[in-house]
Amino acid sequence: MRDWSPEQVAAAAGVRFAGPRPPARGDAPGPLRITIDSRDVRPGDLFVGLPGTRVDGGRFAGAALAAGAWGVLVAPEHAQGAPGSAPGSAAGVLLAAEDPLAALQVLARSWRRALRAQVVGITGSTGKTSTKDLLAAMLAQDRRVVATAQNLTTEIGLPLTILGAPAGTDALVLEMAMRGPGQIAELAAIAEPDVGVIVNVGPVHLELLGSLEAIAAAKVELLVDLSPGATAVLPAGEPLLDAHLRDDLRIVTFGPGGDVAELGGLELPFGSAHMRSNALAALAAARALGAEPSGRLEVALSAMRGQRIGLPGPVLVIDDCYNANPMSMRAALDDLAASASGRRVAVLGDMLELGPDEARFHAEIGAHAAQRGVDVLVTVGPLAMQMGLEFDGELHAVPHAAEAAELARELLRPGDTVLVKGSRGVGLEVVAQGLQAAAAKS
DSSP states (O other): OTTOOHHHHHHHHTOEESSOOOOOOSSOOSOSEEESOGGGOOTTEEEEOOBOSSOBGGGGHHHHHHTTOSEEEEOHHHHTTSTTOSTTOOSSEEEEOSSHHHHHHHHHHHHHHHHTOEEEEEEOSSSHHHHHHHHHHHHTTTSOEEEOOTTOOSTTHHHHHHHTSOTTOOEEEEEOOOSSTTHHHHHHHHHOOSEEEEOOOOSSSHHHHOSHHHHHHHHTHHHHTOOTTOEEEEETTOGGGGGGOOTTSEEEEESTTSSBOOOTTEEOSOOOHHHHHHHHHHHHHHHHTTOOOOEEOOOOOOTTSSEEEEETTTEEEEEOOSOOOHHHHHHHHHHHHHHOSSOEEEEEEOOOSOGGGHHHHHHHHHHHHHHTTOSEEEEESTTGGGGGGGOOSEEEEESSHHHHHHHHHHHOOTTOEEEEEOOGGGOTHHHHHHHHHHHHHO
């Protein structure tokens, strides 16, 4: 976007100038970067002031311009009186929009089109972040790839990811989060994906959506606006998706019995069944873009998504505490059972937003932990206590993550493998962090 004039930026965002056009700065007239955090503004940035629940970011337009911003995109009331709005001043480009967030999204879609990069949208009840990481690593073998970073998966984060892609990007790999109907459709309208990947459909956000069928319908919003002939990558044998498929899409299935059931010449740095399934989904998407990855795949998983942390003792920590639902809990316990050489310890927190059947879902996880040979189970939170009803091994129940962190340090023995997993609201990262901190001091 550095080569775009202020007029081009305004047109691409569908906004108007709120002050006199300043002279171009330097060799190129456009912004270097887009940011929504006024504290993070650097010279050459375009600051977009978004209204929030507690404060309206547009109030900081003046501070952004004082920090050297190329310009600001804010609501009209914040553009009035900002430096540069008066005739004869030229502090920066002032752009006004009644809805700055909508303007940010339109600008992102315009930049996506200008890039001419291939775009993959990825959603699913679980595993979408790992699938994104795997696909980005596959495509990076011979392409310039930009993928969703951290948790930039929403109506704000996804546009920022697109706008952060430099000119010359070959592929965008975009993770799309969902909490309710219409949200995936909103993200897909911004990203305009060439390939849509649905990793799976499971009991996530049941409290909000009510049924697995409603969850499937929300996920399939990713496919609704795909162009005819585009590719939909779907799990093989998932009947919940059948009623939503379009005849004019190329359907590629992955997993046992699917079109992509083997990794071929691809070697993964991990062996769990759920990561293998995610890798098959990623491989199907890579092939849809004309890529054929091979050899050992070097992939850095996003934080708290199953990283294995070796500690003195030795003790192995599986840090998978970013989020949890019944599907991902079962997969993580299966991985613990398959990989642990010593005692299997599980620190499991509440799974949130599961609706009226939440007690049953938690009890079933306790039964699954017992079936998979977990030796020690620590439950964290009031819902997770239900896991203990169906668990017959060594059991401990604590109300909060802080108590779990202290207890885990006392329980672990040399040779143990400990899984730490729960819904984001439980905050179980303090357990993994506490174990690492204690090991560093020993």
